[in-house]
Amino acid sequence: MAAHSHEEHTHAQRVSFYAKTLWVLMVLLVVTVWAGFLKLPDWLGIAVALTIAVTKATIVIMNFMHVRFSSKLAWLFAGAGFFWLIIMFAFAFADYASRHWEPVQGW
Amino acid sequence: MATITAQTGTERINYLNVRTTVASWLLTLDHKRIGILYLLGITLFFFLGSLAAAAIRLELATPKGDLMTSDTYNKMFTIHGVLMIFFFLIPSIPASFGNFVLPMMIGARDVAFPRLNLLSWYFYMIGGVLATIALLKGGIDTGWTFYTPYSSAFAKGEVSLAIVGVFLVGFSSIFTGINFLVTIHKMRAPGMTWFRLPLFVWAMYATSLIQVLGTPVVAITLLLVAVERTFGIGIFDPNRGGDPILFQHLFWFYSHPAVYIMILPGMGVISEVIATFSRRRVFGYHFVAFSSLAIAIIGFLVWGHHMFSTGQSIYAGIVFSFLTFLVAIPSAIKTFNWMATIWKGRVHWEAPMIYALGFLGLFVIGGLTGLHLASLATNVHLTDTYFVVAHFHYVMVGGAIMAYMAALHYWWPKMTGRMYPQSWAKLAALMVFVGFNLTFFPQFILGYMGMPRRYHSYPEEWWALNLLSSAGASILGLGYLLPAIYLVWSLKYGRIAEKNPWGARGLEWEVVDTLPHPHNFERTPIVTRPAYDYAHPEEPTAIFPAPRPAYVGGGGKDG
Amino acid sequence: MVSVREAELHLIEHGREVPHLGEQYETIEQQNDAYTIGMWAFIVQEVLFFGGLFASYAVYRFKYLYEFVAAHHTLSVVFGALNTFVLLVSSYTMARAVRAAMLQQHKTQFKYLLWTIFFASIFMVNKYFEYSSKYHHQLIPNQSYSAEEVIHHNHLKVDNGMVDLGKRKVSLEEFTGRTKLFFSFYFIMTGLHGLHVLVGIIILAILAVRAYSDHIRRVPHADYMPVEMVGLYWHFVDIVWIFLFPLLYLMGGQ
Ligand SMILES: [Cu+2]
Numbered sequence: 026m027a028a029h030s031h032e033e034h035t036h037a038q039r040v041s042f043y044a045k046t047l048w049v050l051m052v053l054l055v056v057t058v059w060a061g062f063l064k065l066p067d068w069l070g071i072a073v074a075l076t077i078a079v080t081k082a083t084i085v086i087m088n089f090m091h092v093r094f095s096s097k098l099a100w101l102f103a104g105a106g107f108f109w110l111i112i113m114f115a116f117a118f119a120d121y122a123s124r125h126w127e128p129v130q131g132w
Numbered sequence: 133m134a135t136i137t138a139q140t141g142t143e144r145i146n147y148l149n150v151r152t153t154v155a156s157w158l159l160t161l162d163h164k165r166i167g168i169l170y171l172l173g174i175t176l177f178f179f180l181g182s183l184a185a186a187a188i189r190l191e192l193a194t195p196k197g198d199l200m201t202s203d204t205y206n207k208m209f210t211i212h213g214v215l216m217i218f219f220f221l222i223p224s225i226p227a228s229f230g231n232f233v234l235p236m237m238i239g240a241r242d243v244a245f246p247r248l249n250l251l252s253w254y255f256y257m258i259g260g261v262l263a264t265i266a267l268l269k270g271g272i273d274t275g276w277t278f279y280t281p282y283s284s285a286f287a288k289g290e291v292s293l294a295i296v297g298v299f300l301v302g303f304s305s306i307f308t309g310i311n312f313l314v315t316i317h318k319m320r321a322p323g324m325t326w327f328r329l330p331l332f333v334w335a336m337y338a339t340s341l342i343q344v345l346g347t348p349v350v351a352i353t354l355l356l357v358a359v360e361r362t363f364g365i366g367i368f369d370p371n372r373g374g375d376p377i378l379f380q381h382l383f384w385f386y387s388h389p390a391v392y393i394m395i396l397p398g399m400g401v402i403s404e405v406i407a408t409f410s411r412r413r414v415f416g417y418h419f420v421a422f423s424s425l426a427i428a429i430i431g432f433l434v435w436g437h438h439m440f441s442t443g444q445s446i447y448a449g450i451v452f453s454f455l456t457f458l459v460a461i462p463s464a465i466k467t468f469n470w471m472a473t474i475w476k477g478r479v480h481w482e483a484p485m486i487y488a489l490g491f492l493g494l495f496v497i498g499g500l501t502g503l504h505l506a507s508l509a510t511n512v513h514l515t516d517t518y519f520v521v522a523h524f525h526y527v528m529v530g531g532a533i534m535a536y537m538a539a540l541h542y543w544w545p546k547m548t549g550r551m552y553p554q555s556w557a558k559l560a561a562l563m564v565f566v567g568f569n570l571t572f573f574p575q576f577i578l579g580y581m582g583m584p585r586r587y588h589s590y591p592e593e594w595w596a597l598n599l600l601s602s603a604g605a606s607i608l609g610l611g612y613l614l615p616a617i618y619l620v621w622s623l624k625y626g627r628i629a630e631k632n633p634w635g636a637r638g639l640e641w642e643v644v645d646t647l648p649h650p651h652n653f654e655r656t657p658i659v660t661r662p663a664y665d666y667a668h669p670e671e672p673t674a675i676f677p678a679p680r681p682a683y684v685g686g687g688g689k690d691g
Numbered sequence: 692m693v694s695v696r697e698a699e700l701h702l703i704e705h706g707r708e709v710p711h712l713g714e715q716y717e718t719i720e721q722q723n724d725a726y727t728i729g730m731w732a733f734i735v736q737e738v739l740f741f742g743g744l745f746a747s748y749a750v751y752r753f754k755y756l757y758e759f760v761a762a763h764h765t766l767s768v769v770f771g772a773l774n775t776f777v778l779l780v781s782s783y784t785m786a787r788a789v790r791a792a793m794l795q796q797h798k799t800q801f802k803y804l805l806w807t808i809f810f811a812s813i814f815m816v817n818k819y820f821e822y823s824s825k826y827h828h829q830l831i832p833n834q835s836y837s838a839e840e841v842i843h844h845n846h847l848k849v850d851n852g853m854v855d856l857g858k859r860k861v862s863l864e865e866f867t868g869r870t871k872l873f874f875s876f877y878f879i880m881t882g883l884h885g886l887h888v889l890v891g892i893i894i895l896a897i898l899a900v901r902a903y904s905d906h907i908r909r910v911p912h913a914d915y916m917p918v919e920m921v922g923l924y925w926h927f928v929d930i931v932w933i934f935l936f937p938l939l940y941l942m943g944g945q
């Protein structure tokens with residue numbers, strides 16, 4: 026591509042966009058630390074901490090990594106990694122979570 | 133057609149004569165040369181792995197363990213497994229033929245990342261050398277699976293070094309996968325839509341997905357074993373709180389899909405060969421294309437079928453068993469469509485086609501016996517018997533290596549510019565087929581009778597079948613040796629090949645010269661027809677409109 | 692894929708005039724797209740590489756919940772939060788460097804690359820202090836590992852060689868093995884992540900040198916893709932930490 030039109034093809038955003046993103050991430054950081062000090066039951070603690078972590082990661086992926094402005098293909102690749110991660114977790118835990126259902130002692 | 137008529141010999145510039153120094157090979161960025169480099173490496177490791185196989189069959193020719201001790205025998209089948217799986221089967225078709233023909237098939241001048249491509253070859257070779265050193269220096273007796281605690285608490289020999297070798301070859305595989313994914317997405321010539329792609333390209337796409345998504349998991353798992361060994365921690369050691377079954381989960385998360393890394397490219401080759409020698413578009417093109425993707429995806433959901441008798445929850449086992457049955461469907465779709473293609477086509481009985489037909493026969497047996505192993509109840513009886521050994525050799529040797537031989541004979545003229553003697557090639561194909569069945573069919577029966585794998589001695593009553601198996605292996609060995617002889621012979625004395633010796637459709641035959649130009653295409657083709665358009669022989673697959681403007685950037689070695 | 696018309700028009704209009712266009716590509720858009728998709732494929736690979744570790748950690752946390760929670764309490768939330776803060780800021784400075792590269796502002800790019808290196812180094816220094824405090828408390832999972840600090844920190848009672856975890860008792864030997872498992876994962880996960888940070892620092896330094904030389908030579912149209920790709924890598928490293936922080940430091944269930 027001719028060099029004169031490079032600005033039109035980049036994903037460069039205004040500076041305030043990046044600054045706002047950082048602020049949101051900072052707020053989420055404070056929230057997750059605060060939630061960590063609450064005496065929540067284990068499952069709820071995990072749920073809260075992971076929800077916030079997923080939110081933070083999504084914001085980084087969308088805004089800093091520019092997936093929000095990228096082609097469908099980039100969306101597909103970004104999604105595939107996490108989908109396969111879920112497969113790995115789901116099927117491994119299908120084993121560990123159901124082992125004690127076994128009708129056999131000491132299995 | 134708007135190309136220069138095929139001239140052979142040495143007067144035209146091609147990828148072989150453009151530069152001939154050793155450095156020009158070791159530093160090459162040309163996908164074709166990297167494919168050849170891979171072919172050489174793969175042949176080396178196939179040869180080493182075969183020697184170990186010969187030792188195994190020699191030992192099993194008699195019931196007593198008289199040739200080697202049980203320890204040596206353990207090391208021998210580990211050498212055989214590690215070299216054949218990681219250093220032959222995994223890179224065999226993708227890294228050699230995939231590298232060589234895939235860019236030509238889609239009308240590209242090269243893969244997307246040529247430097248990464250070369251780097252992956254170096255990873256492969258360094259990994260291979262390290263693993264070979266480990267296997268020879270003391271050897272390892274874990275089996276190719278590196279199961280804990282064989283590889284940790286009870287390990288003998290150079291397990292860590294072998295792990296480093298496999299780790300490196302894993303990343304070589306990942307790099308190839310990334311390269312091909314991007315190449316198929318972004319480097320297709322104008323007009324080369326997804327449904328005009330040859331089915332080999334679809335198969336390579338599915339393979340690359342598995343390479344990128346699966347291989348890192350086995351890499352980290354083996355890294356954990358190495359860390360466990362080095363620092364004395366107990367990640368997979370039950371004495372220290374670890375769980376050896378977790379190792380198997382992570383290992384098979386990759387290693388079951390890895391089976392499809394080995395067989396999917398083979399299926400792609402078979403689609404090409406059957407279409408060419410039946411002079412017909414592959415029947416049910418869309419089904420065959422999507423079944424490759426289906427195999428790649430469903431293949432990730434079935435790994436627990438390797439763990440039915442390990443203490444994995446039976447409820448998980450039921451799910452894994454059911455999903456394993458599902459994966460048979462796309463494989464069957466392919467097989468039926470190939471048969472329909474042959475049925476409706478005009479078959480030309482050339483050597484690659486004979487290999488492809490051999491593939492069909494053996495793969496069907498291998499696939500169907502997989503269903504016996506996928507059912508929970510029969511699996512308990514057959515686990516760790518010779519039935520399993522026979523099953524995966526039917527898929528891996530009867531399937532993947534048959535397809536590899538078909539690919540070698542199919543693209544040999546394009547790679548070397550020479551023809552090999554057809555009758556010798558057909559004889560070799562026949563010997564491989566007969567020898568293979570003699571070797572491995574008795575093992576189904578032995579396994580059914582309960583003969584366990586991985587022992588160097590066995591009771592007298594299994595002697596006859598084992599002897600038959602060893603005798604068959606010698607025929608099989610000769611069947612593999614024969615091509616080595618006549619192919620090398622053909623390099624010097626073979627008839628000079630014309631551009632399209634098989635009368636095939638596809639850019640790599642119709643447009644690319646025999647002995648391809650360093651950049652494959654002197655001008656970027658514009659594709660106008662789907663793959664395998666044998667119904668319209670008068671229509672070229674690609675056209676060349678305006679002449680390409682002169683290079684401004686780039687290397688300027690434009691021939 | 693480049694459409695027929697696009698490719699033809701492009702060749703007729705421009706030829707191959709961009710100096711950093713690879714021989715195998717037709718247009719610079721094609722090359723940039725290929726880099727982007729390739730980098731994402733690499734990140735997918737990295738996700739599953741770390742994923743194997745996360746899955747193993749999750750399995751053992753599930754199996755040995757009480758022991759893992761007790762061990763986790765010995766980690767310093769302050770240090771973890773500080774490092775999260777530092778990495779998030781470095782992600783921001785990286786995004787600014789990428790922006791500057793896209794706009795061909797070489798000097799700004801140089802400045803923000805240095806800031807990114809600076810924050811990454813602070814992260815590493817923090818990690819150094821954390822690791823040495825673990826060493827000090829014999830929490831390095833090697834032969835000299837001892838669960839004493841974990842027991843002491845959680846005010847756990849030990850009698851007759853049994854550790855009282857409230858809802859259940861385990862032998863001291865088991866307790867030592869299982870908490871040692873936690874620290875094994877702690878060191879492997881943060882160590883592998885730290886290795887990625889180190890590699891990042893090296894690449895960022897190379898990019899900074901390039902940006903500075905582009906500035907000196909007043910290159911009018913430098914290739915911004917290397918910076919954008921390293922940016923993707925750097926943000927990914929940040930994301931790994933975004934998950935490591937709550938998993939290791941925060942999730943101490945009751
Ligand atoms: Cu399997």
